[in-house]
Amino acid sequence: MRTIIFIFLSAFLFQTPTIETDKDRWKPYYVDTAPAKIAEKWFLPFEGGDRKNVKNIKIISIFGDHRDSFLKGHIHTAIDVNPAKPKDKLVSVYAMANGVVCSIHLTENQRTVVVKHKLTNGTIMFTTYKHLKEVYVNSGQQVTEHTKLARLFTPAESKKYGGDYHHLHLEIRKKFDDYGCASWLTMNKNQLNERYYNPQIFIKEYVK
Numbered sequence: 001m002r003t004i005i006f007i008f009l010s011a012f013l014f015q016t017p018t019i020e021t022d023k024d025r026w027k028p029y030y031v032d033t034a035p036a037k038i039a040e041k042w043f044l045p046f047e048g049g050d051r052k053n054v055k056n057i058k059i060i061s062i063f064g065d066h067r068d069s070f071l072k073g074h075i076h077t078a079i080d081v082n083p084a085k086p087k088d089k090l091v092s093v094y095a096m097a098n099g100v101v102c103s104i105h106l107t108e109n110q111r112t113v114v115v116k117h118k119l120t121n122g123t124i125m126f127t128t129y130k131h132l133k134e135v136y137v138n139s140g141q142q143v144t145e146h147t148k149l150a151r152l153f154t155p156a157e158s159k160k161y162g163g164d165y166h167h168l169h170l171e172i173r174k175k176f177d178d179y180g181c182a183s184w185l186t187m188n189k190n191q192l193n194e195r196y197y198n199p200q201i202f203i204k205e206y207v208k
């Protein structure tokens, strides 16, 4: 009997998290505010040079890549980017378009800001900025492309966390029904396509 209870408890306690079982943990960080302005014009998230010229970002890791961090085998839901020619030692991150900050979640090396946008055709979508060292906005705050959301880790600061965090993990989302956990719990292409745009394709289409 004791063995059976142990097996049952183990299965319960060590269950692999899924988007469905994990999302409620992240819901308290979500603020349901409507964007005040339409996201008509889109820009790259870094200053320095033309924020319309895609050559001003350097892509380190692509959308859909296989990942073994956190949950082994999850899929990369973003592109990892840096400015091609950083203007300063401290790299600032800007909102890509008009919108409202709807979630600031996680801590330390994973700190994340999410901005909700309304497109010209009425579609609601989201941009997510992850691996932020300092955040300068608050939940519920309306933003434009001129709003400095945060700054990235420097290579030296990244080293202190024993990892490679001195880049922006940039997601372009169709949905935020997972309140953020799909960023590390997306395990297959269906889940990926359900919630995410390929940022490279989105940028090509909107940042021009």
Ligand SMILES: [Zn+2]
Pocket (backbone or CB within 6 Å): 061, 076, 078, 079, 080, 168, 169, 170
């Ligand atoms: Zn990433």
